[in-house]
Amino acid sequence: MKTRKKWLLGALSLTLLTALVGCSGGNGKAGESAAPSPSGSESAPSSQAASEEPKPEPITFTYFNATANKDTDTNKTEIGKILEEQTGVNFRIEYLVGDLNTKIGTMIASDIYPDIMQPDAGIDKILEAGAFIPLNDLIEQYGPNIKRVYEPYFNLMKADDGNIYFLPFSAIVGEYTPNASIDQGAFWIQNRVLKEAGYPKVKTFDEYFKLIEDYIANHKDEKLTGFMSLTHDWRFFATTNPPNHLQGYPNDGEVQVDMNTMDAKIYATNDGTKRWLQKLNELNGKGLYDKSSFVDNYDQYMAKITSGRVLGYFDYGWQVNQAHQTLKAETVKNGGNDDLEYFPLPIVYDASIKDQYIDPSSFINNRGIGITKSAKDAVRIIKFFDNLLTDENQKLVQWGIQGKTYEVNDQGRLYRTQEQIDQLKDNDYKRQVGLGHFEYYWPMYGQGSKFPDGNVVTAGRQPEVAQASYTQAEKDRLAKYGVQTYAELFSGPDDRPWYPAWSIALEQGSPAQIYTAKKVDVQRKYFAKIVLASPDKFESNWNEFLNEYAKLPVAEYEKTMSDEIKEKVAKIKGN
Structure with a gap:
């Protein structure tokens, strides 16, 4: 099998992806030609329900998901039971324990795989092995x-x-x-x-750091960082990416892309x-920067x-969410004083710059779920996937069960009560319902x-749900800035x-x-050398880095x- 191996450039990680020249044709059972469906050959203009065929015999498939969770059978969850009744x-889901490369390597060596896989960073090896x-044909015949x-x-999904x-x-x-x-x-x-400063509007780089310096000057004996x-x-990208955002660009990784010409330029040396590094160096010189940042x-x-x-610190919300939730739990425990929690700001270098922290609509095609050549019945699997992609079932797997994990008001808006929000903080409860297994890592409407x-597919993005999850102190603070959600503090994303x-x-x-x-x-x-050196060495260290x-x-x-960017845009436009 001839392959052309590529390496993925990742702001979050450097992940391998192989675009291989593989066996042609679609499969019903792996290795066998699938018979045409008498009713599944046309694409659907809108969400379609499961076919009105006689209910097939029950079957259990195996699914390896290369992330951490508790192994389970989907029919042991409430959502999974509903889907089993439909299809x-x-x-039987097996999650990763131990080293991913070792696990994937064992599968490849034996040439035996689960029926379906979400191999995460091991997807390059799975593709290269022809697993x-x-x-194409399965989708055409059974996947409206x-x-x-x-x-x-x-066009972006094709190898x-x-x-x-x-x-x-x-x-x-x-x-x-x-x-x-x-x-x-x-x-x-x-x-x-923010409280001590009277909740000022903070937009620029200098304003942000002046707030921090002023607060420390007023609290010298508290040993603050x-x-x-x-x-x-x-995770080093959390230190290399900030200057990109400060200049008004979203997280495109290592480059800033011109909106008109689509030419990409690195920002690592601009x-x-x-x-950015000069400010960290200056803070370090004043004793305001945590020197352990480069070793922790x-x-x-x-x-x-x-x-x-x-x-203060820069980071991505998903990466620090666990710490933020721990702080929020402590706030509730201690009666609602949330002084030690954190507030997100869309900081840019100059007030004239439009911030672009919020991701625009995107399609990330270097992760996904596939059917392996060991699959017992690829047609049953693809039909299950297709049934999963109805509006009704996407509400089921993303929101859960009406009356239990969400409600619907008189205007048809989906929302969660405070009790439901609190219940879903319990991961064991989420897994029991099935949200802990089904809300991601399956064919899905993207977040x-x-x-x-008019309802948002991902429950957490529904404004009513977000607002209900805020404490009263959060709501009061947001009101001081004239908004109801944190996202309203940020500029909307430009189309890219x-x-x-x-x-x-x-x-x-x-x-x-x-x-x-x-x-x-x-x-x-060089970042460590530049930031931690005395300020008088900054220019020489910076120039050494450039060289x-x-x-x-x-x-x-x-x-x-x-x-590649221009080619991707051309593919999206169908050229």
Whole structure:
């Protein structure tokens, strides 16, 4: 089997993706030609319910999900039981324990796989091994809802041989709706800092750090840390990405993309990064920066957030959510004083810059779920996937069960009561219902999708749900800024059809891929040296960094990314 191996450029991680030239044709049972369906050959213009065929015999398939959770059978959950009643299908889900590469390697060596897989970062190896079967014919014959949801993205989903091998989790259906709360990037600041300053409007880089410096000056004996950074392992992007956002760009990874020409340029060495590092160096010189930022691991970093002693940091909401929830639980326990919790701000260098922290609508095609060549009955599986992609079942797997995990008001708006919100904080309860297993890692309407009735598909993005999850202190604070949700503090995202650039695959061994492999080492070495040195050494250290960085194939990388971005946009437009 001939393959063309690529490496993914990731702001979140550097993940392999292989676009392989594989076996052609669709499969019913793996390796056998599927018989045409008498009624499933036309695509559906809207959500279709399961076929009115006689109920098939019950069957259990195996599903390996390369993330952490508790193993289960889907029919042991309330949602899974409902889906089994519709289709006769149950899945025995095995989650990852131990090392992913070892697990994937064992499967490949034996050439025996579960029926379906979500291999996460191991997807390159699974594709290279030819473990996933092509889905094209199965979708055409049995997947009207799959076509409705994914067809706009088919050109992006196809491997070099024209086959589709897995279904990603990010296909937007209907109007795109950003998260009402901040799960993406922000400069976070402790509530008590804003309170003492009288809740000022904070927009610029200098305003943000002046607030922190002023607060520490007024509380010299409290042994506070002004600012810290996360640099551990693959999470180093939390320290390299801020200058990109400060210049008014979203998280496209290593590049800033011109909206008109779609040319990509790195920002690692531009004036924005210099200004960012110079501020950290200045803070360090004043004793306001946590020097341990360059040696702490992720757990230590999270512990410092929950300690209440750090006034500010930049990070992505999804990455610090556990620490934020711990702080919120402590707030409730202690009677509602939330001074030590954090407030997200869309900080930019200058007031004239439009912030772009909130992700625009995107399609990330380097992760997904596929049917393996070991599958007992690929047709039953694809029919289950198709049935999952009705509006009714997407409400089921994303919102849960009406009257139990959500309600509907007289206007048809979906919402959750405070009791339901509190119950769903219990992961065991969520798993029992099935939300802990079904709300992601299956064929799905991507997060930010909207139903035809106007409700948001992802419950947490529904404004009513977000607002109900806020404490009274949060609501009062937001009201001081004239908003009801945190997202209203941020500018709406501009349309970027290529987004995110970090998901673009780079051919292994190419100059562009070599750049991505080597640049992190240079940044790790010099960022620490630049930030922690005395301020009088800043310029010489910065110039040393530039000289070392210039040895990397930057021009080749920028050209490759520009070409790939333009090609991706052309595919989206059907060219």
